[in-house]
Amino acid sequence: MTKRHFDFRLYARKFLYFATILASLILIADITIVDLPNIQKNLDVEPTRLQFWICIYFIIDFILLMLIAEDKMAYFKKYFILLPLSIPYSNLLAYYSIDLTSEAVYFLKFIPIFRGVFALILLINLVISNRITGLFIAYLSIFISITYIQTLVFFLTESPVNPEVKNYYDVLWWASMTVTTLGSNIIPVTSIGKVSTAIVAITGITIFPIFTVYITTMIQDWKTKEKEQAKMAVLLAKGGSDQSAIATATATPPTPSTPSQ
Incomplete structure (x- = not known):
């Protein structure tokens, strides 16, 4: 019995993609539950820690995927677009006291959602x-x-x-x-x-x-x-019937009995 080769890189990529999709769903739930009511009440943007740590995970996920890639430079060039989609812009703007319009800050908060879409597409290609x-x-x-x-x-x-x-x-x-x-x-x-x-x-x-x-x-x-x-x-x-006919034709005929004298 042949043993299956355990591909660590493949299973690691699947796990990281799945975890990224899960984090994206949590991010979507947070935006829907927290941000949407806040938009209707007032447009003041309040960065949440949950969104910040999800974006930090996205960056760590990118680094880990690059480390387990066979060609790290090729991976970086191909998926570099994932880094700008993983940055917690609203938290950085609040930390450095950079003033933008509330609408612009909300648009920046929506960007990391596309990071999860990329992970889903990559997971689909693997599975x-x-x-x-x-x-x-x-x-x-x-x-x-x-x-x-x-x-x-x-x-x-x-x-x-x-x-x-x-x-x-x-x-x-x-x-x-x-x-x-x-x-x-x-x-x-x-x-x-x-x-x-x-x-x-x-x-x-x-x-x-x-x-x-x-x-x-x-x-x-x-x-x-x-x-x-x-x-x-x-x-x-048809093949079964042909084989039956051949077997019948090639069968040894029974030996005739000799008449008694």
Whole structure:
């Protein structure tokens, strides 16, 4: 019996990617629970320790992944973009007393979410062997993350000035109607809100054809496999009958009995 080779790098990457996804989900929950009510009450930004330590973990995660990579310089060049996505900008601005508009600081707080999306895409490439399924899940992850970010941006810019945006649930309704290109009754009044509407609509127009192509491809593959299995069953049945005929033809005939005298 052959022993399986334990690939430490592969398992370490899977663990780190999974931990990054978990940290990103915690970050999303923190933004949704803490920041969204604060946006509606007032726009004063209060950096949280949780977001700071999650960003610190993202930086440590990048360093660890680079250390276990076979070609460290190639990894650094390929994934350098992950570092700017891992910096706790709002905490640094508060620490050094750098004044920016509240909207700009909130935008900076949303950036680390994309770090988790990158980790999810990389984990998909490692775990899922079917390339089409992996590509579809990657597109779906990007679609969800872009839509979520745009709901935060839309709520941040529209809720203070747009009477139709009373709470975050109104923004979710706006996003669901816009992404399906049906159109929403909530009309943006700010320039950033209009840009967010266009981005969500374009994202929906892009993802739904991909979803249709994926379903069609999976059905075609399923039918092809069924045909191949049926063809193989016919060949096996035909081969079995041929072998039975050959065995019957080559069998030794019984010795005739001699008549008694």
